[in-house]
Amino acid sequence: MSGKGRTIAVCGKGGVGKTVFTAIMTKLLSSRGDMKILVIDADPASGLVPTLGVKVEKTINDIRLKIIKSIKESKGGDKLEISSMLDYEILDALAEYPGLAVLSIGRPEDEGCYCRVNDLLKDAIKLLSKSFDLTLIDGEAGIEQINRRVMMDVDDLVIVSDTSVKGVNTMSTILHVAKEGNAVNYSRIGAVVNKARSEKEAKQAMDGVSIDFLGWIPEDETVREYDFSGKSLLELPDDNQSVEAVKKILENMRV
Amino acid sequence: MGLFDKEIKELKAYIQKKNDKGKVRKIVNFHHEDWPQKGASEIILKDDVGVELGNPGNASKCFFVWTENGDVRDGRITIIGPDLTECKCESIPFAQILIFRGRFEDEYERYRELRSAQYNTNLHGYMIRIIPQRQQIWSRISKDALEKGFSLKILGRYLIEKSREMEYVDGAEVIFVTSSKEDVKELNDISTRVQRIFDAMNKMVEEMSLDCDTCEYNDVCYDVQELRKIRERLQKLRSEK
Numbered sequence: 001m002s003g004k005g006r007t008i009a010v011c012g013k014g015g016v017g018k019t020v021f022t023a024i025m026t027k028l029l030s031s032r033g034d035m036k037i038l039v040i041d042a043d044p045a046s047g048l049v050p051t052l053g054v055k056v057e058k059t060i061n062d063i064r065l066k067i068i069k070s071i072k073e074s075k076g077g078d079k080l081e082i083s084s085m086l087d088y089e090i091l092d093a094l095a096e097y098p099g100l101a102v103l104s105i106g107r108p109e110d111e112g113c114y115c116r117v118n119d120l121l122k123d124a125i126k127l128l129s130k131s132f133d134l135t136l137i138d139g140e141a142g143i144e145q146i147n148r149r150v151m152m153d154v155d156d157l158v159i160v161s162d163t164s165v166k167g168v169n170t171m172s173t174i175l176h177v178a179k180e181g182n183a184v185n186y187s188r189i190g191a192v193v194n195k196a197r198s199e200k201e202a203k204q205a206m207d208g209v210s211i212d213f214l215g216w217i218p219e220d221e222t223v224r225e226y227d228f229s230g231k232s233l234l235e236l237p238d239d240n241q242s243v244e245a246v247k248k249i250l251e252n253m254r255v
Numbered sequence: 256m257g258l259f260d261k262e263i264k265e266l267k268a269y270i271q272k273k274n275d276k277g278k279v280r281k282i283v284n285f286h287h288e289d290w291p292q293k294g295a296s297e298i299i300l301k302d303d304v305g306v307e308l309g310n311p312g313n314a315s316k317c318f319f320v321w322t323e324n325g326d327v328r329d330g331r332i333t334i335i336g337p338d339l340t341e342c343k344c345e346s347i348p349f350a351q352i353l354i355f356r357g358r359f360e361d362e363y364e365r366y367r368e369l370r371s372a373q374y375n376t377n378l379h380g381y382m383i384r385i386i387p388q389r390q391q392i393w394s395r396i397s398k399d400a401l402e403k404g405f406s407l408k409i410l411g412r413y414l415i416e417k418s419r420e421m422e423y424v425d426g427a428e429v430i431f432v433t434s435s436k437e438d439v440k441e442l443n444d445i446s447t448r449v450q451r452i453f454d455a456m457n458k459m460v461e462e463m464s465l466d467c468d469t470c471e472y473n474d475v476c477y478d479v480q481e482l483r484k485i486r487e488r489l490q491k492l493r494s495e496k
Contacts, residue, residue: 036300077388080367084374088384088393092311098302131298 005130007153008255009137009146009184012160013170017194019047020223021160022138023233024246026052029255030100030234035133040125041104042150048138049095049104053232058093059106060121060149067117082117086124101132105149118148126151134255143174143183156253157186158214162195163205172209190214192249215249217242258362258452258481259320262445263354267326269441270430273335278434282332285408293379305401306342308394309349314439316350316432317385317392318446319369327356329419329426332411336434339396339406348439349432351392355418356426362485363460365423366453372417380405388454390446407431451475452482459486463493 008025010018022039030037041048041056049056066089067082077085095102103125129135129151139146143157159174161167171191177183190212193202202216220242226233236243257263273279309315337343353373359365370387380400384393396405411429418427432438455472459465465486467473476482 036298080371080374081386081388084384085386085389088386088391091384091393094300096301099300101298101300127296128298131296 005132005135006155006255007129007135007137007151008156008158008253009139009143009150009154009186010158010160011139011141011143011146011174013141013167016160016162016164016167016170017217018160019043019051019138020227020233020242021158021192021194021217021246021249022048022136023051024217024236024243025136025250025255026100027234027236028243028247028250029134029136030097033099035099036131037100038129038132038135039100039102040135040137040150041102042137042139042146044105044107044140046104046106049102050230051227051233052102053230053234054095054097054102056093056095056102056104058089059104060090060093060125061106061108063089063093064117064121071117079120082120083124086120087127090124090128103128108149122149122151126153141170141174143178147184153185155187157184157189158192158253159189159211160192160194161205163193163201168205168209171206171211175209175211188212188253190253192217195219214252215245217245217249256480257322257325258359258456258479259322259449260325261479262320262449263322263325265445266320266352266354266430269445270333270335273434273438278335278438280334280338282334282408282411283328284330285332285412287409287412290405290409290413291379292377293381297379297382299380299382299395299397303397303399304345304395305398306339306344306396307346308396308433309391309439310346310393311391313346314348314350314436315391315393316352316439316442316446317373317387318390318449319353319355319373320449321355321357321359321365321369323356323358325356327354327426328428329356330412330415331428332408332415333428333430334407334411335430335432335438338408338433339401340404342433347433348436349392349394350430350439350442351414352430352432352442353414353418354428354430355424357421357424359423362456366456368421369418372421373414376410376413376417378405378410378413381410388450390450407433448475452479455479455482456485459489465490465493 010022012018159171161171192214193216196202196216376383380397382395415427418424455475
């Protein structure tokens with residue numbers, strides 16, 4: 001662990017296994033018992049919430065719409081009123097479990113541009129994440145979305161791909177955007193290859209992509225079965241091969 | 256007459272009524288070693304909660320009033336209902352009311368400062384969320400803090416001392432209600448009027464128009480002489496500019 005408040009954002013092409021990777025990280029880290037983890041499902045389709053088997057009653061977008069309604073009805077108040085309302089509502093939106101809290105961002109905003117509210121929401125999420133030992137963000141394909149909807153600064157940016165050319169091409173594009181420096185500020189960036197048959201195959205797939213290789217996750221029938229039957233990945237056995245693989249990735253990341 | 260004289264009188268009557276039912280404890284000049292302060296951010300998750308006060312599913316009320324020369328017993332903590340260590344449930348209804356005595360000439364600024372002071376309660380093992388305009392307060396006390404003896408007396412003393420740091424406050428007392436949802440809800444009439452007075456005051460300062468015919472608060476100004484004085488003062492100031 002590199003200190004309180006570390007934030008890890010996961011991104012990559014749709015379907016490559018970002019959510020499975022984030023869910024297994026959540027399982028491993030929350031079961032340590034010595035840290036508080038905040039998990040943010042930043043995918044509008046909210047795939048992480050059912051994968052973890054948690055229940056979320058309210059999303060950040062629900063809060064955003066509520067605040068906008070308040071402002072339109074002239075009940076919003078000044079900055080302190082809106083900030084305090086956001087802090088209150090976000091605590092109420094947390095799905096809480098021992099050592100773990102889950103926050104869902106929800107569907108993209110559709111009520112016009114309320115930059116002030118968006119900025120205050122991002123401030124509130126950032127402040128909240130500082131109360132946790134570690135924050136995991138399961139993002140969309142584009143890292144711009146993490147900036148726009150969650151936060152601007154993360155410590156680790158992890159790009160996930162499978163062994164397909166499309167997946168790796170998307171990884172290259174994300175890497176390019178990240179290195180331009182306008183999307184998200186990060187301290188470290190690395191890659192994880194999912195659904196590979198061997199480390200050799202994983203590394204081969206990434207050939208030509210200039211990024212730190214953090215590890216690989218095998219194709220896993222058990223994970224597929226859990227996914228298919230809607231079983232929480234938090235319940236995966238500790239000796240499952242994907243769990244073992246993610247454990248190694250976390251060691252490589254010094255988490 | 257002060258801005259909140261009527262409300263303070265009704266609060267005292269409310270306490271007397273609860274006292275007659277044997278629910279009230281009054282503590283003056285409570286001494287305890289300083290409770291440790293926390294860092295800027297500390298979250299208490301459900302699993303670590305010893306007791307939760309006024310959560311969204313429970314009754315909750317939080318407001319403050321002031322007086323220039325009314326009856327305020329500096330340092331008094333009034334607890335209506337059990338203190339935290341005596342609570343039988345993990346979630347209880349909660350009201351927190353502060354009464355200040357002092358000089359509040361610049362009412363708008365005083366309101367904003369006293370409001371912020373309530374929001375920034377940095378006690379270790381105590382997490383708070385307040386929506387001032389809705390007068391809602393939701394707090395959590397960790398199991399650890401509860402085991403170490405955190406109580407409403409400690410919270411009350413902290414709130415009083417913090418407000419006494421304001422140079423214009425020369426006395427403060429606090430009232431906590433934990434007895435029942437009904438006892439908290441009984442404060443609704445008083446708290447609604449207090450909020451409308453503040454809202455009316457804020458509107459006068461924040462908006463240029465002082466047209467009473469179109470103002471939704473003209474009933475409050477009609478009732479509260481002090482608000483009319485603020486309005487007259489603002490009108491005079493604006494006409495001089």
